[in-house]
Amino acid sequence: MKKDTRKIVTLGLLAALSLAIYAFESILPPVIPVPGIKPGLANIIILFTLKRFGKKEAGSVLLVRLLLSAFLFGNATSLIYSAAGGFSALLIEIIFDKILSGNHLCLTGAFGGLFHNIAQLLVAILIMQSTPIFFYAPYLCISGIVTGLFTGFATHFLLKIKIPET
Amino acid sequence: MSRKISKKNIAPLIMTAILLILITVSAVWIIYNEKSKGETVTIVSNGVTVWTGDLSSVNEELIVTVISDPSDEKSPYVIEGNSPRGSHYNVVRITREGVSIIDSNCANRICIHEGITNSPAKPIVCLPNRLMITVTGKAHDTDAITY
Numbered sequence: 001m002k003k004d005t006r007k008i009v010t011l012g013l014l015a016a017l018s019l020a021i022y023a024f025e026s027i028l029p030p031v032i033p034v035p036g037i038k039p040g041l042a043n044i045i046i047l048f049t050l051k052r053f054g055k056k057e058a059g060s061v062l063l064v065r066l067l068l069s070a071f072l073f074g075n076a077t078s079l080i081y082s083a084a085g086g087f088s089a090l091l092i093e094i095i096f097d098k099i100l101s102g103n104h105l106c107l108t109g110a111f112g113g114l115f116h117n118i119a120q121l122l123v124a125i126l127i128m129q130s131t132p133i134f135f136y137a138p139y140l141c142i143s144g145i146v147t148g149l150f151t152g153f154a155t156h157f158l159l160k161i162k163i164p165e166t
Numbered sequence: 167m168s169r170k171i172s173k174k175n176i177a178p179l180i181m182t183a184i185l186l187i188l189i190t191v192s193a194v195w196i197i198y199n200e201k202s203k204g205e206t207v208t209i210v211s212n213g214v215t216v217w218t219g220d221l222s223s224v225n226e227e228l229i230v231t232v233i234s235d236p237s238d239e240k241s242p243y244v245i246e247g248n249s250p251r252g253s254h255y256n257v258v259r260i261t262r263e264g265v266s267i268i269d270s271n272c273a274n275r276i277c278i279h280e281g282i283t284n285s286p287a288k289p290i291v292c293l294p295n296r297l298m299i300t301v302t303g304k305a306h307d308t309d310a311i312t313y
Contacts, residue, residue, distance in 0.1 A: 001188060027281075030276050032278050033276055033280045034276070034280070034291075035274075035280075035291050035293050036293075046174035077294065078294075083294070098176055099177050100178060101174075104181075107181045107185070110185055122202065124291075128291070128293070128296050128298055129212075130210050132289045132300045133291060135289055136197050136289075137192075138191070138192035138193070139196065140193040141188055141189070142192045142193065163249065
């Protein structure tokens, strides 16, 4: 019982941290003026939760962050984009982490970032009903891989931190 | 060649290779299409083509405002000049050099930061307002690659 409470509190803190990073990121001016290109630092927390706690926990933290960010700063459309991106990234990260048996976290992160952007691009094509958006694919491909690599590296070092037991 | 490629190493190797190939292909595609030039401007709002015109037919500059207010029954539509109104609008500036968005009421304003484009490979998109501007077709004064 006590252990459960601690876990819930930790997951809640992780969700809050992820939301805070997401909020901070959204007020930064766009470095590269292409829609969809973002550092994606909030995904560090999701990948960390996946590694430290597991699939279900990572999914719940992601869901909480998505809903709260949509209520606080976004709207229904931005929720569709971020949900598609977030859950595809998580799914790919679960699969690749299994294939790589938990090693090479930067590769897992890179593929997560890549599929995050691919999913968002497909959603954009569906919502905008316009295929020329596909011209953004190469930009999103490179940015997804680069930011994903960083996510993986950051998570790798974050996992070395031990959460105090008391 | 003393290091054996074991089953344990093969997955990360393949994945790294896939990533490198994807990055290379993307980079080559971007560099290859960077200089391509288009001629016909098409403005699509909410899946409806609301404006088309040629870059060369513009005299000095042409400014139009795309309105896509969901509460406005006529929307999406285009009005001449810089006349923002409603909940969703983008002001588009068209010159002989290209097309750009100069004002918008979207939240992130990425569309304004996207700058001027005259290339089929670089459309301008405003995701919050569901606006998309493409420049397609062969330009007369260039020998660059077109579609």
